[in-house]
Amino acid sequence: MIPLNVIDLRSDTLTVPTPEMRRAMAQAEVGDDVYGEDPTLNRLEAEAAALLKKEAALFVPSGTMGNQLAIMTHCRRGDEVLVDAESHILHYEVAAAAVLTGAQLRPIPGLHGPGGAEKMVEFVRNGGDDHQPPTTLLCLENTHNRQGGTVIDAETTRSLLKKARSFGLKVHLDGARIFNAAVSLGRDPADLAEGLDSVMFCLSKGLSAPVGSLLLGSGDFIRRARKNRKLLGGGMRQAGVLAAAGLEALNMRHRLAEDHAHARLLARGLSRVPGIAVDMETVQTNMVLMDVQGTGHDAPSFLSLLADRGLKAGSPGGSKVRLVTHKDVGEKDVHKAVEIIRGIFS
Numbered sequence: 001m002i003p004l005n006v007i008d009l010r011s012d013t014l015t016v017p018t019p020e021m022r023r024a025m026a027q028a029e030v031g032d033d034v035y036g037e038d039p040t041l042n043r044l045e046a047e048a049a050a051l052l053k054k055e056a057a058l059f060v061p062s063g064t065m066g067n068q069l070a071i072m073t074h075c076r077r078g079d080e081v082l083v084d085a086e087s088h089i090l091h092y093e094v095a096a097a098a099v100l101t102g103a104q105l106r107p108i109p110g111l112h113g114p115g116g117a118e119k120m121v122e123f124v125r126n127g128g129d130d131h132q133p134p135t136t137l138l139c140l141e142n143t144h145n146r147q148g149g150t151v152i153d154a155e156t157t158r159s160l161l162k163k164a165r166s167f168g169l170k171v172h173l174d175g176a177r178i179f180n181a182a183v184s185l186g187r188d189p190a191d192l193a194e195g196l197d198s199v200m201f202c203l204s205k206g207l208s209a210p211v212g213s214l215l216l217g218s219g220d221f222i223r224r225a226r227k228n229r230k231l232l233g234g235g236m237r238q239a240g241v242l243a244a245a246g247l248e249a250l251n252m253r254h255r256l257a258e259d260h261a262h263a264r265l266l267a268r269g270l271s272r273v274p275g276i277a278v279d280m281e282t283v284q285t286n287m288v289l290m291d292v293q294g295t296g297h298d299a300p301s302f303l304s305l306l307a308d309r310g311l312k313a314g315s316p317g318g319s320k321v322r323l324v325t326h327k328d329v330g331e332k333d334v335h336k337a338v339e340i341i342r343g344i345f346s
C-alpha cells in the first residue's frame with residue numbers, strides 16, 4: 001500500500017494490483033509453463049499476440065528481460081545496436097547488452113525526433129571494414145521515458161523502420177508503455193507495432209499488474225527467445241498466477257486516458273509556478289517533466305523539499321524533475337501536488 005498522506009508520483013510502476021487482479025490470481029487455473037502447460041499463461045500470450053497482431057508472445061518477468069532477450073535473440077556477439085541516446089536500454093539496463101549478448105550499443109541523439117531516420121545513415125556500419133562492428137539492430141522506445149513520456153506516431157515508426165530495412169537492420173520496439181502511446185494517439189496499438197521484428201510491453205506500469213512484460217514477434221523469433229529465457233533462468237512454472245493479473249491488466253489499457261488527463265492538469269498547474277518550466281508539448285501521456293533551474297535548486301535539493309512536504313517525485317538528472325500519474329493517484333492528489341509545489345515558492 002502507498003502510505004496515507006504521501007502523494008507518490010515517482011513512477012507508474014508503483015501501482016498496486018486491483019481487487020479483480022487479486023481475485024483472478026487466487027482463482028487462476030495453472031500448470032507448468034516450462035512444459036507449455038499453464039492454460040492461463042497460454043491465454044495471456046495468445047491475447048497479447050492478437051492485440052499487437054504478432055504471431056507469438058512470450059511472458060517475461062520484467063521489461064528489462066524482454067528488451068535484453070530481444071537483443072540476445074536478434075544479435076550475435078560483436079554486433080552493434082543503434083539506440084536513442086536517451087533510451088532506457090542505454091541508461092537503465094546495467095550494460096546488459098554488453099554483458100549478456102556481447103553487443104555494443106551505439107547511441108543516436110534525437111533518433112525519434114525530426115530527421116531521425118536520416119540521422120541513421122551516419123551511424124550504420126556494415127562490418128566490411130575490419131575495424132568496425134556490423135550494425136544489425138535498431139531499438140526504438142515508445143513512449144519515451146527520459147523525454148517525459150513522449151509518443152512516436154505510426155508514421156514516424158514506419159519511416160524509421162523503412163530506413164532501417166534499407167540497411168538490412170532488424171527493428172525492436174521497447175514499448176514498455178505502448179498502450180499509453182496508442183491511447184494518446186487514438187490509434188490501434190497494432191499500428192505502432194506494424195512491421196517491427198519484435199516488441200516488448202509491460203503489464204506492471206500504468207496497467208497495474210504486480211509483475212510481468214511480454215515480448216512479441218514471429219513464431220520462430222519467440223521460439224528462440226523462449227530458449228534464451230530458459231538460459232537466463234527465466235523459465236517459470238505455475239506462472240498462471242501472474243498471467244491472471246496480466247489478463248486483467250490488458251483490460252485496463254483504456255483507463256490510461258485518465259492518467260494522461262491528470263498529467264495535463266498537473267502540467268498546467270505547475271507551469272504557473274514561478275521558476276518552473278514545463279514544455280506543454282511534451283506532456284503527451286502520463287509524465288510531466290519540469291525544469292526547476294529557475295527556482296535556484298538542482299533536482300536532488302528540489303526533490304528533498306518535496307519529500308519533506310509529503311510529495312515524492314523523480315529525476316532523470318540535472319535540473320529536471322519528473323512526475324508520473326497513475327491509477328493510484330486521483331484528481332485531488334494532482335491538485336494537492338500543485339498546491340505543495342506552489343506553497344514552496346510563494
Ligand SMILES: Cc1ncc(COP(=O)(O)O)c(C=O)c1O
Nearest residue numbers: 062063064065088141145174176
Ligand atoms: C521505457 C522502459 N523500458 C523498459 C523498462 C524496464 O522495465 P522493468 O522495470 O520491468 O525491467 C522501463 C521501466 O521503467 C521503461 O520505462
